[in-house]
Amino acid sequence: MTLHYKSIGFSAILCILSSTIALSNHEYDFQKNLVSLGFYDKSVLPNNIPRPPHPLFWKSQLKADEGLNLTYERNVFHTQKYFSVNLGTSFSWWNTHSQAQLALSGFFDLYIWIFRTTTFSPYISWSVGGPTLLSRRWLNGVNLGSHLIFQDFLGIGVKLGKQHVVDVNLKMYHYSNGDLFVHNNGFDVPVVLSIDYLFH
Numbered sequence: 001m002t003l004h005y006k007s008i009g010f011s012a013i014l015c016i017l018s019s020t021i022a023l024s025n026h027e028y029d030f031q032k033n034l035v036s037l038g039f040y041d042k043s044v045l046p047n048n049i050p051r052p053p054h055p056l057f058w059k060s061q062l063k064a065d066e067g068l069n070l071t072y073e074r075n076v077f078h079t080q081k082y083f084s085v086n087l088g089t090s091f092s093w094w095n096t097h098s099q100a101q102l103a104l105s106g107f108f109d110l111y112i113w114i115f116r117t118t119t120f121s122p123y124i125s126w127s128v129g130g131p132t133l134l135s136r137r138w139l140n141g142v143n144l145g146s147h148l149i150f151q152d153f154l155g156i157g158v159k160l161g162k163q164h165v166v167d168v169n170l171k172m173y174h175y176s177n178g179d180l181f182v183h184n185n186g187f188d189v190p191v192v193l194s195i196d197y198l199f200h
Helices: 002-024
Strands: 033-041 066-078 083-096 099-113 120-134 148-160 166-176 187-199
Touching: 033 083, 033 166, 066 187, 083 187, 099 148, 120 166, 148 187
Parallel strands: none
Antiparallel strands: 033 066, 033 187, 066 083, 083 099, 099 120, 120 148, 148 166, 166 187
8 A cells, every 4th residue: 555655656746747847848939929009097097106216217207197009019039938029119199288299119128027827927028218209399398308219118017818819018108318418308108008919
């Protein structure tokens, strides 16, 4: 009887080890394309979220009141599991005190995967210095310095489902010209809620 229990225990250990090895050798699927729709409204989402300190991230006194963001990204690099980089472009409409600002941006988006499973994969995303063309140099009486500015964002999100085709995330945005011009007030979008669809 003792030998029988030892045999069962040994078999269980072998199963666990083989499963661990198989998981470590698993090829994680990185979808090639991403389409995203983002939304912000200060009456629905918080507008005073603490931001990481400079130079990790930046902040401005001027904040958007509401807006929409349409984004397309394509994967250009990934490791087996924990890091990936997308090249993206976005078109945004932000409204501050009834004054609209349109922004067309290009950027690289770095993904750091916290852990990955077959149905639930959380991550941190970070983008710095994405060239952006603005429709207004002045916004709510604030001189932004130029129509050419830079977009930064920092966010957390999760990819869901067996095929990882649905993504829900929250991102904070900052726009400024990086002190390339005399005036560099910039503006922020406190937090954007986005729903993404991913495909090959």
